[in-house]
Amino acid sequence: MTRPAKDFFAPLAVGAPAPLREIPARPSRAIHFFDPGNEKMAAKVPDMVGTVDVLLGNLEDAVKAENKEKSRQGLVDIGKSTDFGPTQFWTRINSLDSPWVLDDLTTLVPEIGDKLDVIMVPKVQGAEDIHYVDRLLAQLEARAGLTKPLQVHAILETARGVANIEEICAASPRMQGLSLGPADLAADRRMKTTRVGGGHPGYLVRQDPARDDLGVPQYDAQRTTYQQDLWHYTIARMVDACAMHGIYPYYGPFGDIKDTVACEDQFRNAFLLGCVGAWSLHPVQITIANKVFSPSVEDVAHARRVIAAMGDGTGAVMIDGKMEDDASVKQCRVMVALADALAAIDPELKEQYDRIEVADV
Numbered sequence: 001m002t003r004p005a006k007d008f009f010a011p012l013a014v015g016a017p018a019p020l021r022e023i024p025a026r027p028s029r030a031i032h033f034f035d036p037g038n039e040k041m042a043a044k045v046p047d048m049v050g051t052v053d054v055l056l057g058n059l060e061d062a063v064k065a066e067n068k069e070k071s072r073q074g075l076v077d078i079g080k081s082t083d084f085g086p087t088q089f090w091t092r093i094n095s096l097d098s099p100w101v102l103d104d105l106t107t108l109v110p111e112i113g114d115k116l117d118v119i120m121v122p123k124v125q126g127a128e129d130i131h132y133v134d135r136l137l138a139q140l141e142a143r144a145g146l147t148k149p150l151q152v153h154a155i156l157e158t159a160r161g162v163a164n165i166e167e168i169c170a171a172s173p174r175m176q177g178l179s180l181g182p183a184d185l186a187a188d189r190r191m192k193t194t195r196v197g198g199g200h201p202g203y204l205v206r207q208d209p210a211r212d213d214l215g216v217p218q219y220d221a222q223r224t225t226y227q228q229d230l231w232h233y234t235i236a237r238m239v240d241a242c243a244m245h246g247i248y249p250y251y252g253p254f255g256d257i258k259d260t261v262a263c264e265d266q267f268r269n270a271f272l273l274g275c276v277g278a279w280s281l282h283p284v285q286i287t288i289a290n291k292v293f294s295p296s297v298e299d300v301a302h303a304r305r306v307i308a309a310m311g312d313g314t315g316a317v318m319i320d321g322k323m324e325d326d327a328s329v330k331q332c333r334v335m336v337a338l339a340d341a342l343a344a345i346d347p348e349l350k351e352q353y354d355r356i357e358v359a360d361v
């Protein structure tokens with residue numbers, strides 16, 4: 001059950017920092033995963049600061065059981081020794097039923113709780129999981145004397161989690177966002193796939209058969225097929241639930257590292273539907289996410305033009321043969337607000353957006 005409105009923003013432990021009233025809209029186009037126990041990856045982290053919006057030290061799946069303690073300690077060392085500047089610092093803890101998660105939280109909060117921005121919780125099933133983490137974090141924050149509350153991000157990777165999506169988003173003022181976890185979700189749903197995110201050639205629709213002069217369908221004639229997106233339904237649910245609760249939706253992992261083209265397509269579908277970012281599993285995917293989740297110069301130019309033409313934002317105007325009104329100007333404001341936020345942290349993008357001529361507007 002969700003707490004009554006009057007108690008929703010009350011700290012859950014004496015001495016814990018006051019919960020945030022609003023989740024900050026910090027750019028997070030790529031959430032870049034690294035294993036803090038892998039020396040080669042860990043060594044790259046300081047140089048990645050400033051090149052990616054979020055660096056996430058992963059402690060869960062993809063870290064071998066015998067390396068869990070090493071990765072946790074590696075994360076503590078990186079957290080203490082790194083100045084993250086404009087880059088956010090997140091972690092993915094082990095699942096709540098695992099033998100490692102209690103030590104993850106009781107170690108990370110006192111050691112590097114002041115450096116961490118967001119704790120990603122995997123395999124969240126319902127509000128009860130968030131309530132557990134919420135209270136424990138409050139106790140640990142109070143004991144550590146933290147002044148800034150940690151935010152919580154849930155991965156949607158079970159059928160029950162998807163069914164309970166709204167209550168998960170509403171479970172705590174710490175809730176920062178949701179990510180799609182397509183690999184675990186596929187397994188939990190008993191989908192017949194063996195991939196980490198992305199499409200499947202068997203999930204398609206086929207063009208109707210052509211008909212001969214007598215109207216008889218030619219079933220054996222060549223017919224075009226169109227591959228469909230396995231994740232459309234779940235992403236759309238995530239976007240609505242997150243928008244309703246003032247938190248942020250993300251595409252999760254795309255496992256075919258070499259298929260940069262299909263990765264870009266999946267990320268772009270998510271961007272167009274309302275997601276703010278995606279996971280990056282390999283440095284090559286940072287570039288893709290940064291590109292896709294930044295509005296194009298053309299879209300920003302058009303949006304600025306509509307906003308300028310619409311004056312106080314009411315009424316209707318014609319631009320290039322198209323009707324624009326209150327509803328389209330609101331979409332344009334979303335686009336420009338994102339462009340402004342990105343320009344503030346990304347000098348290359350700022351230069352591109354600044355180059356849009358006043359004449360274009």
Ligand SMILES: CC(=O)SCCNC(=O)CCNC(=O)[C@H](O)C(C)(C)COP(=O)(O)OP(=O)(O)OC[C@H]1O[C@@H](n2cnc3c(N)ncnc32)[C@H](O)[C@@H]1OP(=O)(O)O
Pocket residue numbers: 032033034035040041042044058061062183184196253257280281282283
């Ligand atoms: C379903 C889920 O839960 S998804 C989330 C969990 N999975 C992960 O976090 C996976 C993270 N990524 C990885 O483990 C690796 O990128 C792999 C296994 C996919 C590929 O690793 P490799 O085969 O070593 O890739 P590759 O040879 O292209 O690496 C090139 C360099 O980039 C480094 N690198 C690879 N991935 C990363 C990364 N995520 N962060 C930083 N550096 C990386 C490698 O260490 C290597 O360094 P080197 O040039 O000093 O030798």
Ligand SMILES: O=CC(=O)O
Pocket residue numbers: 061122155157180181182183184185196197252253
């Ligand atoms: O954790 C991510 C997933 O796809 O599973």
Ligand SMILES: [Mg+2]
Pocket residue numbers: 061122157181183184
């Ligand atoms: Mg998973």
